[in-house]
Amino acid sequence: MNNYDIIVVGAGPAGVSAALEMSQAGAKVLLLDEQSSPGGQIYRSITKTSPELLSALGPSYSEGASLVNKLAPSKVHYQPCATVWQFGDDGILLYSVDGQVTQATGKHVILATGALERPVPIPGWTLPGVMTAGAAQILLKSSGVVPEQAVLAGSGPLLYLLATQLIRAGSPPKALVETQTTSDFIAALRFLPRTFAAWKMMAKGLDLMREIKKAGVPRYKSARDLTAIGTTQVKALTFEAKGIKHKLDCDSLLLHQGVVPNTQISRSLRLEHRWNKRQACFHPFTNGVGLTTNDTYSIIGDGRAIGGAHVAVLEGQNTGAFVAASFGFQVDPDRVFKLLKILEKERAIRPFLDRLYQPPKEILTPKDETVVCRCEEVSAVDIRDYAKIGCLGPNQTKAFGRSGMGPCQGRCCGLTVTEILASENKLSQQEVGSYRIRSPIKPVTLGEIAQADDDN
Amino acid sequence: MFRRLKPQGQKIQIFFDDQEIEAIEGENLAAALLAADVTHFRSNPVSKQPRAPYCMMGACFECLVEIDGQSKQACMIEATVGLKVGTLKDISGVDDE
Numbered sequence: 001m002n003n004y005d006i007i008v009v010g011a012g013p014a015g016v017s018a019a020l021e022m023s024q025a026g027a028k029v030l031l032l033d034e035q036s037s038p039g040g041q042i043y044r045s046i047t048k049t050s051p052e053l054l055s056a057l058g059p060s061y062s063e064g065a066s067l068v069n070k071l072a073p074s075k076v077h078y079q080p081c082a083t084v085w086q087f088g089d090d091g092i093l094l095y096s097v098d099g100q101v102t103q104a105t106g107k108h109v110i111l112a113t114g115a116l117e118r119p120v121p122i123p124g125w126t127l128p129g130v131m132t133a134g135a136a137q138i139l140l141k142s143s144g145v146v147p148e149q150a151v152l153a154g155s156g157p158l159l160y161l162l163a164t165q166l167i168r169a170g171s172p173p174k175a176l177v178e179t180q181t182t183s184d185f186i187a188a189l190r191f192l193p194r195t196f197a198a199w200k201m202m203a204k205g206l207d208l209m210r211e212i213k214k215a216g217v218p219r220y221k222s223a224r225d226l227t228a229i230g231t232t233q234v235k236a237l238t239f240e241a242k243g244i245k246h247k248l249d250c251d252s253l254l255l256h257q258g259v260v261p262n263t264q265i266s267r268s269l270r271l272e273h274r275w276n277k278r279q280a281c282f283h284p285f286t287n288g289v290g291l292t293t294n295d296t297y298s299i300i301g302d303g304r305a306i307g308g309a310h311v312a313v314l315e316g317q318n319t320g321a322f323v324a325a326s327f328g329f330q331v332d333p334d335r336v337f338k339l340l341k342i343l344e345k346e347r348a349i350r351p352f353l354d355r356l357y358q359p360p361k362e363i364l365t366p367k368d369e370t371v372v373c374r375c376e377e378v379s380a381v382d383i384r385d386y387a388k389i390g391c392l393g394p395n396q397t398k399a400f401g402r403s404g405m406g407p408c409q410g411r412c413c414g415l416t417v418t419e420i421l422a423s424e425n426k427l428s429q430q431e432v433g434s435y436r437i438r439s440p441i442k443p444v445t446l447g448e449i450a451q452a453d454d455d456n
Numbered sequence: 457m458f459r460r461l462k463p464q465g466q467k468i469q470i471f472f473d474d475q476e477i478e479a480i481e482g483e484n485l486a487a488a489l490l491a492a493d494v495t496h497f498r499s500n501p502v503s504k505q506p507r508a509p510y511c512m513m514g515a516c517f518e519c520l521v522e523i524d525g526q527s528k529q530a531c532m533i534e535a536t537v538g539l540k541v542g543t544l545k546d547i548s549g550v551d552d553e
Contacts, residue, residue: 034532052461053461116511126505129508131510132510132512135513139512142484144463145458145491146459147458148457170461374518375500377500408517443527445526
């Protein structure tokens with residue numbers, strides 16, 4: 001009875017557009033999402049945002065409404081508040097809604113679980129008051145809650161977007177502390193595509209920077225040695241910029257170093273992953289339409305490679321059309337190819353952005369005293385010590401000192417552990433690999449596991 | 457600290473460690489606690505150091521709180537009338553001394 005043609009996991013731009021595409025073609029589609037309303041993190045709470053908040057968040061957010069609003073009148077079976085915690089090779093999924101477990105089977109499963117923020121391990125990043133820039137954006141989108149006099153630190157387009165959103169919401173940040181350098185900009189220039197879309201995007205970025213300047217928010221560039229100071233709450237950020245040491249008092253510090261694909265599910269399925277040097281993270285290995293090394297599973301959106309919301313929508317349509325067609329549903333035969341062409345154009349700006357906002361070395365392989373695994377309080381020096389006594393891979397670090405074994409299951413430390421081991425053991429990140437992820441991929445109660453057993 | 461912009465919706469009372477806190481019905485619980493100046497959501501079980509929300513999207517588990525005897529991610533829950541929330545009790549059995 002819980003049999004579907006296709007199950008889509010994740011109701012962000014990629015998942016929603018894929019679900020709509022396939023449902024319109026006549027497929028029976030289940031769309032599972034962990035949040036209480038559709039939109040993913042980028043369009044979070046878009047179906048219930050107030051007009052004032054919409055204007056503060058700007059067009060890059062409000063444009064999501066036209067897509068997400070198509071979901072309710074569609075035939076897609078949308079299940080919010082669903083935590084999927086087991087993915088079978090054969091397309092059998094187990095998910096919990098408010099402690100009640102359901103088993104559902106898809107002939108095909110499309111993973112659209114998006115990105116996570118890249119971990120930003122700096123000394124003191126575990127202090128209360130230190131959050132990701134994305135977290136602050138979620139607070140704003142979901143609840144209209146803003147940090148006061150926040151310091152925004154790191155690099156990436158999201159920092160400028162968040163700064164302007166906070167300005168418009170009437171709570172401008174205290175400062176922007178940017179880690180990218182002039183040489184990053186020069187190195188990135190050669191990746192700048194000579195297309196109208198690229199120039200439009202550059203113009204948008206410059207508009208944001210102008211707005212930040214107009215609001216009188218100071219910007220520090222080429223910052224290094226970022227340290228969060230405090231004992232039970234963050235009190236200040238210290239850093240060095242252009243040879244000068246700075247200390248900015250703050251009780252809210254928002255860190256960002258771009259986003260990386262969330263590979264927890266694809267890892268739990270033992271799908272093939274490849275290290276992507278340009279984005280400094282693992283990508284699940286897929287073909288042009290997102291099919292993985294298990295032909296029951298496809299991956300679309302930022303979970304496949306970081307491309308942003310517009311790419312995610314197009315990938316959703318593209319893979320949706322392909323999968324629907326492969327199950328015999330009516331799809332315009334040219335559609336898949338047309339979408340691939342548009343996708344190519346839309347992705348053209350990415351190498352430029354990836355290079356410009358490349359995370360600095362001190363973030364990828366942090367200083368010794370920095371906590372790497374937040375859950376189990378394992379520091380960079382601990383990982384280095386494990387390497388010295390013969391630890392080769394991330395899984396072994398678990399046995400050496402429990403890193404990656406806390407409730408976050410390695411989401412916050414996985415990449416850092418891989419980078420440190422690669423650097424210490426003089427291996428490539430691909431050779432080092434990553435944590436082995438096992439079901440349940442989100443914590444569940446024994447009762448929920450027992451329920452699943454009863455059903456089978 | 458954090459501040460709520462124009463509150464939308466019904467004001468309700470919830471409880472954090474038996475302290476009454478004002479929230480908006482249906483709003484994100486972690487957001488409600490932050491807006492009420494709660495800075496210490498849980499203590500790290502290894503170092504006992506205070507922790508608070510980091511990712512707000514269900515990935516980092518720093519916002520774990522106790523509700524009805526279960527540990528829950530505050531960022532994944534909506535505030536409801538009279539909701540009783542508490543800091544997780546240390547059941548590690550490890551002595552601080």
